[in-house]
Amino acid sequence: MKPALTWIKHLRTMPLATALAAAALAAQAGDTTPAQQLERFSTQAGAAGQAERGRIFFTSRHGAEWSCASCHGSPPTGAGKHAATGKAIEPLAPAFNPQAFTDTARVDKWLRRNCKDVAQRECSAAEKADVLAYLISLKR
Structure with a gap:
């Protein structure tokens, strides 16, 4: 040719x-962004997420053996490690992991699962909004 x-x-x-x-x-x-997820949870809660409340929730134990920080670190800006299995976990803060909170189905799945591990129940929309406000507030 x-x-x-x-x-x-x-x-x-x-x-x-x-x-x-x-x-x-x-x-x-x-299919989404961290800001859209924050807006979704804030709308469900009827109030805007508050970063300081989210930080406190993230770093505190809620009746279970672990806090969110047990696996994700405090602050969650670097790679974490599952407390029981040792499996590596990508950074949770969106500024340090561009894929964080960009898939609605995955967000819902992992929040449901992790809230049951940490709080021994599903988290409320207000708690999700607060934690996400905290995570979005973490900058490079």
Whole structure:
């Protein structure tokens, strides 16, 4: 094939490749942002999340053996480690982990699971808003 024909053939496949790459990036990015999650929990709670209350909740024990900080660290800006299994955990603060709180289903799953470990119950929308306000407040 002549070089000009190869170039033309390459141009025809570029839109498909570009569309596939964009779709892959969108799938990685998730369906939401930490700010949207904070707004969602604040709306459910009927009040804005408060970072200081979130910090206190995050670092305190609530009747169980662990606090959030037991696995995520205090502050949760570096890699954590599960207290029982030793499994590595990515930083929780969005400024230190761009993927944190960008997938609604994952956010709901892990908050439900971790609240049961820490508080021995599901967390209220107000508690989720407060903790998320705290996590978003942590900057580089």
